[in-house]
Amino acid sequence: xxxxxxxxxxxxxxxxxxxxxxxxxxxxxxxxxxxxxxxxxxxxxxxxxxxxxxxxxxxxxxxxxxxxxxxxxxxxxxxxxxxxxxxxxxxxxxxxxxxxxxxxxxxxxxxxxxxxxxxxxxxxxxxxxxxxxxxxxxxxxxxxxxxxxxxxxxxxxxxxxxxxxxxxxxxxxxxxxxxxxxxxxxxxxxxxxxxxxxxxx
Ligand SMILES: [Zn+2]
Numbered sequence: 001x002x003x004x005x006x007x008x009x010x011x012x013x014x015x016x017x018x019x020x021x022x023x024x025x026x027x028x029x030x031x032x033x034x035x036x037x038x039x040x041x042x043x044x045x046x047x048x049x050x051x052x053x054x055x056x057x058x059x060x061x062x063x064x065x066x067x068x069x070x071x072x073x074x075x076x077x078x079x080x081x082x083x084x085x086x087x088x089x090x091x092x093x094x095x096x097x098x099x100x101x102x103x104x105x106x107x108x109x110x111x112x113x114x115x116x117x118x119x120x121x122x123x124x125x126x127x128x129x130x131x132x133x134x135x136x137x138x139x140x141x142x143x144x145x146x147x148x149x150x151x152x153x154x155x156x157x158x159x160x161x162x163x164x165x166x167x168x169x170x171x172x173x174x175x176x177x178x179x180x181x182x183x184x185x186x187x188x189x190x191x192x193x194x195x196x197x198x199x200x201x
Contacts (some may be wrong), residue, residue, distance in 0.1 A: 006138050009035060019083030026139055034093045036135045038143065039079065043086030046144035049169045051087030053078035053151040054136045056094045059101050067181040068108065074174050078151050081172075088143065090136045098132070116188045133157065137164040153195045 009032075011024040020042040027035035044050065055062075055078060061071030078089050095101050111117060137160075140148075147167040150158060151174050158168050173196065178186045189195040 006036070006135060008142055014039070016079070016083070018079050021079075021083070024139075024143075026135065026142070036093055036139065037091040038139050039082070039089040039091065040143065041082045041084075041086050041088065044088065044143075045086060046146070049147040049149050049167075050145050051082050051085040051151065051172075052140075052145070052148040053082060053087070053089045053174075054092065054133065054157060055089055056092045056098075059095055060104070067179050069182055069185050070176040070178070073176040077174055077176070081151060087149075088145070090139050092133075092135055094132070111184075117185055118188060133160040133164075137161070137166070140164075140166055153189075155194055155196065 005028045006026045007028065009025040009027050009030050011022055014021045014023045022040045022042075022044075024038040024040060025035035026038070053075075055071075055075050058066075058069060058071035058075075060066035061069045061073075062075050063072075065072050075089070081087065082089050095104060099107070107117070140161075145166070147169055148161065149170040149172055150161065150168050151172045152158065153173050153175070155171075158171055161168055
């Protein structure tokens with residue numbers, strides 16, 4: 001676990017076509033070029049269970065619409081739901097399950113030779129999932145959130161929050177229909193990483 005000295009840095013009103021958000025940046029110093037982010041929707045009330053998505057950065061999916069994964073669509077869906085419900089999207093800068101964009105692209109090349117996403121990461125010398133959620137816990141505490149409706153297919157995220165003393169009153173699945181290019185990736189997450197993908201596969 002990395003040592004956390006996070007502080008709330010700058011924040012600003014960000015109107016979007018889905019609704020209005022307050023974007024709050026968190027980093028050790030204001031010089032950090034990759035702060036973690038909380039997108040707090042209009043109508044947010046920390047006294048109620050808060051609709052929450054914890055999303056790990058996926059440059060290829062979030063920004064460029066890659067079909068290798070469903071991250072971009074999950075993020076859009078999460079922003080839509082949180083905008084409507086006064087919820088929060090926490091955006092963690094842990095690209096490619098924490099291995100970074102360069103290694104992620106190398107792992108993609110290995111997958112194109114037939115390894116699945118977990119084998120590909122392990123092959124490169126990384127844990128299958130190097131993500132840490134301590135930054136998210138810090139942000140939840142900073143926002144005064146004690147109770148959430150969590151948008152996730154990943155039971156590990158529910159456990160991580162519960163272990164930190166955050167009440168999870170509901171797990172709301174985000175199910176995106178797979179495309180030809182993402183089907184194997186989604187199947188690996190369901191079969192080998194315990195993600196609950198419902199009937200979409
Ligand atoms: Zn992705």
